[in-house]
Amino acid sequence: MTATVQAPPKTRRQVFPFTAIVGQEEMKLALLLNVIDPKIGGVMIMGDRGTGKSTTIRALADLLPEIDVVEGDPFNSDPEDPDLMSDEVRQKVEQQQPINTVKKKVQMIDLPLGATEDRVCGTIDIEKALSDGIKAFEPGLLAKANRGILYVDEVNLLDDHLVDVLLDSAAGGWNTVEREGISIRHPAQFVMVGSGNPEEGELRPQLLDRFGMHAEIRTVKEPNLRVQIVEQRAEFDGNPSDFSDKYSSEQVALQDKIVQAQKLLPSVTIDYDLRVKISEICSELDVDGLRGDIVTNRAAKAIAAFEGRTEVTIDDIRRVIVLCLRHRLRKDPLESIDSGYKVKKSVARIFGLELEE
Template identity: 70%
Template sequence: MSEKTTDRPVFPFTAIIGQNEMKLALILNVIDPKIGGVMIMGDRGTGKSTTVRALVDLLPEIPVVANDPFNSHPSDPELMSQEVKEKIARNEPFEIINARINMVDLPLGATEDRVCGTIDIEKALSEGVKAFEPGLLAKANRGILYVDEVNLLDDHLVDVLLDSAASGWNTVEREGISISHPARFILVGSGNPEEGELRPQLLDRFGMHAEIKTVKDSELRVAIVLQRLEFDESPETFRKKYEKEQLELTKKIAVAREKVKSIQIMDDLFYTISLICSELDIDGLRGDLVTNRAAKALCAFEGRDTVESNDLYRVMPLCLRHRLRKDPLDTIDSGEKIQEILAKYLE
C-alpha cells in the first residue's frame, strides 16, 4: 500500500498531454466527492495510473484531528470517529492540523480484513474494550481510494468498496461485536477492457466513466515520449518547470470546492437532464443526480455561478455512457448516442 506521502517524485498533473476526459472526471470528483467516483477504462500504457497518482499533488489541505487513524473532521459528526465524538462530549481538547487529502492504493490481492479492518476478539473479551485495527477504508476516509485493475478484483470486494463509498460508513462485525467508522472517500478504479468489464450493476454505481485510447497522432506520441524521458532523467528539475501551473490548479480546485455549494441549475436544464435520462432508458435516478452534481462542479471549476447547456454536453457522456449497458456482453457507448439526444433537447 502506498499513500500520499512518498519519496518517489510524481509526474506533474499539469504536464500530462491529452486524456482530457480522464483529467476532467478526476478533477470534478475532487471538487464534489458526492459525484461517486470514476471508472477509467483504456488500453495498456495510456497513463491511467500515472494520471491518478499525479492528482495527489493537486489535492488541497483539509482540517483533520491530529493522530487520528480515520482522518476525522474536527467539527462534522458525519466525518469523525467515535473516539473523537466521545472527546467532544467530554469537552476534552484535541489538536487540529491541516493535512493534504490522502490517497490510498488498494493492492489487487488485498483481503477483506485488510480493506475493512479487524476486531481483536481476545483483547475485547479480556480487557472489555472494542479493540479495532483499522483497514484501508479508515485510511481513505475523506480522501481517495485507488484500485488499479478493478475489473480483476473479486466482485464481493468491489461490492464492499462501493457500499462504503455510497454510504460513507464502514461496519465490521465479529462474534457479536460491531464497530462502525466513517469511510467517505472518492473511489477511483482503472482497468483494461480487454481483461473484462465490471458487471453493469457494479459499473452503474461509479459516478463517472472515462474512456481513454492510445494516442494515434505521431507528433503527439513523440511529444509524450520526450516528456517522459525528460522526467525520468531528472524528475525534480522537470517538476519545477510545472510548479506554477500545479499551484494555480490546486488553488482553483480549492476555490471550486467551496463555490460548488452555491451553484445554481435553472429549472429548464434541471428538467432537461431528467428528460434525457428517461429517453436513454437509464435505470434508477443515479444518472440524474450525478449529472446535476458534475455540471455544478464543472461550473464551479470554471468560476461561473450558473450551469449552462454547454456544461451538459461536456459531463453527460461521462455520467451516463456506462449506464446504457444493460447486458454484460454489451460494449460501452462512446457517448455519440448521448450527444445526439443532447443536441435534440438543447438546440
C-alpha cells in the same frame, strides 16, 4: 479547542505533475470534478494499458491541498465536521476536550488485487475484546482512505464481493465491521477511482452503475504527441525536482482553482428547465433508476464552480453528460453504435444543438 501542529517538511518522493500530463482530457476532467464534489460518486476509467491511468491519479492526489486532521487518529478525522470524525474524536469534541490537529497531504490508497476483506475493512481483535473488555480495532485500507482517494487498478479482476463492500462504503460514507457480536464503525468518505482494461473482462452492469462517472481513454495516435509524452517522461525520470519546478506555478494555480470551486459549489444553481431536459435525456435513453439524473446535475454544477460561475449552462451539461451516462445504457449485443455517441445524439436532439463528432 484545537491546536494546530505543523506538518513535517517535504520528504516525499516526487510525483509527475498533474498539469504536465498531455492529453487524456476526459479522464482529467472526471477526476477534477470528483475532487470538487466527492458526492458525484467516483470515476471508472476504462482504457488501454500504458495510457497513464495510475500516473494521472497519483498526480491528482499530489496536487490536492493539504487537509486538517486530528493528530494520531487513524481515520484522518476532520476536527470540524462530525460526519468525518471517528466516534472517539466526536466524544472528545462533545466533552470539549482539547484536540491537536495537523496538516496532512490527501491520501491516495492503492488497493492491491489480492487484498482480503479483513485487509480492506479492518479487523477486531476478539481475544482482546473479551479479555480486556475493550474494542480493539485494527484499521484497514478504508480507514486510511477516509477523506482521500481510493484507487482500485484492474477493478474488473477484483472479487465481486469486495467491490460490493467498497461501493457500499463509498455510497454510505461509513464502514462497519462486525465480528462475534462486536460492532465498530468509522467514517469512510473517499473518492473511489477504478481502472481497468475492457479486454480483461467487463464489470457487472449493477457495479458499473454505482460509479458516478465513466471515462474512456485510448492510446494517443498522433506521432508528435507520442514523442512529446515520451520526452517528458524521460526528462521527469532524469531529474524529477527540476521537471516539477517548471510546472510549480501552474500546479499552484490549479490547486487554488480547486479550492475556490469547492467553496463556490454550494451557491451554484441549475435552472429547472435544464433539470427537466437532463431527466428527459435519461428517460429517452432508458437509463435505469435516477442515479444518472442525480450525477449529471452534480457534475454540471461542479464544472460551473470549477470555472468560477454560479449558474449551470447547456454547455456545462453537454460536457459532462456523456461521462455520467455512457455506462448506464442497456447493452444490446447486436448494436455497434458506441454508447457515448448515443448520449450525444440524444443531447443534440433535446437541446436542439448541432451533433458533435
